[in-house]
Amino acid sequence: MxxxxxxxxxxxxxxxxxxxxxxxxxxxxxxxxxxxxxxxxxxxxxxxxxxxxxxxxxxxxxxxxxxxxxxxxxxxxxxxxxxxxxxxxxxxxxxxxxxxxxxxxxxxxxxxxxxxxxxxxxxxxxxxxxxxxxxxxxxxxxxxxxxxxxxxxxxxxxxxxxxxxxxxxxxxxxxxxxxxxxxxxxxxxxxxxxxxxxxxxxxxxxxxxxxNWETSFNSTLTELQDFYVDKNTTVQVPMMMKSEKLYYHRDDELFSSMVVLPYEGNACLILALPDEGKLEQALDAIITKKGISHSRFLEKRKVDIYLPRIxxxxxxxxxxxxxxxxxxxxxxxxxxxxxxxxxxxxxxxxxxxxxxxxVSENGTVAAAVTDIEIQRNIAAPPVIVNFNRPFFMSLMDTNIHQDLFVGKIVDPTAKH
Incomplete structure (x- = not known):
């Protein structure tokens, strides 16, 4: 009773x-x-x-x-x-x-x-x-x-x-x-x-x-740059940068360019940068597709990635x-x-x-930090992916293919 x-x-x-x-x-x-x-x-x-x-x-x-x-x-x-x-x-x-x-x-x-x-x-x-x-x-x-x-x-x-x-x-x-x-x-x-x-x-x-990142960002390359919160608001953020062969995918169905950043171990960070003015459409598309599947990332490309410290x-x-x-x-x-x-x-x-x-530059430097590659001069130029406007992120455990943390970063300088 x-x-x-x-x-x-x-x-x-x-x-x-x-x-x-x-x-x-x-x-x-x-x-x-x-x-x-x-x-x-x-x-x-x-x-x-x-x-x-x-x-x-x-x-x-x-x-x-x-x-x-x-x-x-x-x-x-x-x-x-x-x-x-x-x-x-x-x-x-x-x-x-x-x-x-x-x-x-x-x-x-x-x-x-x-x-x-x-x-x-x-x-x-x-x-x-x-x-x-x-x-x-x-x-x-x-x-x-x-x-x-x-x-x-x-x-x-x-x-x-x-x-x-x-x-x-x-x-x-x-x-x-x-x-x-x-x-x-x-x-x-x-x-x-x-x-x-x-x-x-x-x-x-x-x-x-x-x-730790598999390959750290070099802190000497970090510099203040503009981050476009919306059409009327711009903030200055410490923008990290590195150039590396990464899994990259341009997905027109998701209105986004996507990059995968691996940690040492069984985890990776998937970043999705919606096209300008397509933030809501990208979110709806990502949800409709039930997230961002690893199967979308078929090959590595040379990528110049710019990511704000958060x-x-x-x-x-x-x-x-x-x-x-x-x-x-x-x-x-x-x-x-x-x-x-x-x-x-x-x-x-x-x-x-x-x-x-x-999110910072810190990490353990892996052997892959020194990467000497010989390639033909006709190799495709690097893809530039600049996360200088709102974007989505997913921290995934690759053992279980499950999102541990997800989010949308609108303003990296907003503490709360």
Whole structure:
């Protein structure tokens, strides 16, 4: 029997510390499934995650037309998939379908097995890439969660569970912020500024990425240049530059020129520069095509690339936005979260997602830095790609062919 209605906030956090470098993470240009083990279970949910990424990117861009957009779709999807372990009846169906899953084709068990696989794949130290992800639950000492819920979040999502006293708002806030500060290596020292003493649970998902470019940008070539935010606004940015053989693709269907910059390890940064005046058309086309496939990049070209140095952070309160893409029930009084506890009537009151991004010249110099090539004089001249106007980016894990972070950079000088 329900005793009273309480609020259950979810806090989602993400951090990426980005140390730039260049290009394609995989020489094989065909689409490949993740390795049979691990990765096979995750492959079943990859398509839905990509579809969710597109819908959320379009929503955040439309809600922030003149601002930078940067977030981790994988972080948000994982947090809500974990929450669904405690959802029942129509709330469970709405939550999973809102994440893009077709429940006539995929069983709930397969979805959670896919995310269990993903949690494993997102903790990767192969090569020089540092990729860390995890989940934490802070549970009020008044709440008695069902043992099955606790077992599932631990076994399937590797969640750490902590007792918290939310009546002591300052103490609970410090406990959570200290956890966040540690998991983000000091990049997000204060996630929570205010905490409702009626809170019964805080669920946190975190993801951290740090990678070195395969070939660093030479800092001596960086110089201040104009960045055209819009027709009426120009800002000065430190523009990095290098000339290198990179995977390049001109895609008229996407109204964009695209370049792939690889990190040392299993990750790469895909940059899409829309044609002037075609920003919205490019976004719609990219979403319609369900992202930018590796299969579009068939060959390397000599590219002179100009990329601004970036240091930005973003913060989104998603409880009012996610209903616009179909996730509704958990935010209403009709929410059925009795899989968490039958002690109180629960609903989600807050979803906070924070992100930080740094892009610079720094990186480990690889042997490929000295590249002596002999070619005929009739070789094609370099392609010049100058990211001096708004552009899209995707940081992709090439083991699982999934966007870890996506965004639209409108003004590299805007810190927040």
């Amino acid at each position: 329900f005793l009273r209605k309480m609020q259950l906030p979810i806090y989602l956090l993400l951090l990426v510390a980005w140390i730039p470098k260049a290009i394609f993470c995989q020489s094989d240009t065909t689409e490949q499934s993740p390795q049979a083990n691990p990765g096979l279970a995750y492959d079943k949910i990859r398509s839905a995650n990509s579809e969710f990424t597109g819908r959320l990117l379009k929503l955040l861009v439309s809600e922030n037309p003149h601002k930078n957009v940067f977030f981790s779709p994988v972080s948000i999807a994982t947090a809500f998939a974990m929450l669904s372990l405690g959802a029942k009846t129509a709330t469970l169906t709405n939550l999973l379908e809102g994440l893009g899953f077709n429940l006539t084709e995929l069983q709930e068990r397969e979805i959670h097995e896919g995310f269990q696989d993903l949690v494993h794949l997102l903790n990767n130290t192969e090569g020089k890439v540092q990729l860390e992800s995890g989940n934490g639950l802070f549970i009020n000492d008044q709440l008695e969660p069902l043992q099955k819920f606790l077992d599932d979040v631990k076994n399937l999502y590797g969640a750490e569970v902590f007792a918290a006293n939310f009546k002591d708002s300052e103490g609970a806030k410090k406990q959570i912020n200290d956890y966040v500060n540690e998991k983000t290596h000091g990049k997000i020292p204060e996630l929570i500024k205010d905490l409702d003493p009626r809170t019964l649970m805080v669920l946190i998902n975190h993801i951290f990425f740090k990678g 240091s930005i952070s973003t913060s989104y309160e998603l409880e009012d936005l996610l209903p616009k893409i179909g996730i509704t029930d958990v935010f209403t009084g009709n929410a059925d979260l009795t899989g968490i506890s039958t002690q109180f009537k629960l609903q989600i009151s807050k979803v906070l997602h924070k992100a930080a991004l740094e």
